[in-house]
Amino acid sequence: xRYLSALQVIRCLKEAAGEPLSISEICxxxxxxxxxxxxHIRALEQMEVIATDKPRREVKCRLxxxxxxxxxxxxxSLEEAKQLRKDPQRGPLIQALQAVIxxxxxAAVEVVGVAWPRxxxxxxxxxxxxxxxxxxxxxxxxxxxxxxVPEIKLDTFAPPAFRQFIAQQGEAIIxxxxxxxxxxxFWELVLTSSxxxxx
Numbered sequence: 001x002r003y004l005s006a007l008q009v010i011r012c013l014k015e016a017a018g019e020p021l022s023i024s025e026i027c028x029x030x031x032x033x034x035x036x037x038x039x040h041i042r043a044l045e046q047m048e049v050i051a052t053d054k055p056r057r058e059v060k061c062r063l064x065x066x067x068x069x070x071x072x073x074x075x076x077s078l079e080e081a082k083q084l085r086k087d088p089q090r091g092p093l094i095q096a097l098q099a100v101i102x103x104x105x106x107a108a109v110e111v112v113g114v115a116w117p118r119x120x121x122x123x124x125x126x127x128x129x130x131x132x133x134x135x136x137x138x139x140x141x142x143x144x145x146x147x148x149v150p151e152i153k154l155d156t157f158a159p160p161a162f163r164q165f166i167a168q169q170g171e172a173i174i175x176x177x178x179x180x181x182x183x184x185x186f187w188e189l190v191l192t193s194s195x196x197x198x199x
Contacts, residue, residue, distance in 0.1 A: 020060035074183035111182035163193035
C-alpha cells in the first residue's frame with residue numbers, strides 16, 4: 001500500500017462527509033485506476049480505517065469510527081496542512097495560526113482547526129477547550145487570524161458542544177476542516193458525534 005495514495009482515499013472519504021462512496025467514485029475523485037484503489041481500500045479496511053458495505057451489487061465505502069480511523073485522518077490532516085501552507089490564499093492563515101501554536105498553548109486547549117467556507121460563509125477558526133473559554137491562547141489565535149482574514153469567525157466549544165455542533169452541521173464543516181493542533185482528538189470528537197447523529 002502506498003502511503004500517499006492511502007491518504008488520498010481517506011481524504012476523499014473525509015470530503016464526502018459521511019456519505020458512502022463506491023470504489024468507482026473514489027477512483028474517479030482521486031484519479032487512480034480501479035485495481036490499486038481497491039487494494040488500498042482492502043488494506044485500509046483490514047486496519048479498520050474504512051468500513052465497507054455491499055447494499056446491492058456495488059461496494060460502498062465510508063470512514064470507520066475507531067482509533068485507527070482517527071489516527072489515519074490525523075495523518076491526512078497533517079499532510080493537508082503541509083500542502084495548504086503552499087497555497088497562496090490559504091497558506092498565510094495556516095502559517096499564522098501554526099506560529100501561535102508553536103509558541104505554546106494552554107493546557108485547556110484540546111483542538112485548533114480551520115474550516116474553509118463552501119459558499120458565502122466566513123472562514124471559521126474552531127477551538128475546542130476543556131476549561132477556559134477566552135484564555136490567552138484563544139486571543140493570540142484570533143489576533144493572528146484577524147491579521148490575515150479580518151472576517152474570520154471564531155467558534156469556541158467545550159467537547160460536548162462541539163460534538164453537538166458536528167452532529168448538526170457536520171456535512172458543511174467536515175469536508176473543509178483542517179485541524180492544526182490536537183489532530184487525533186479532533187477526529188475522535190468528529191467521528192463519535194457522527195456516530196451519535198447516525199443513531
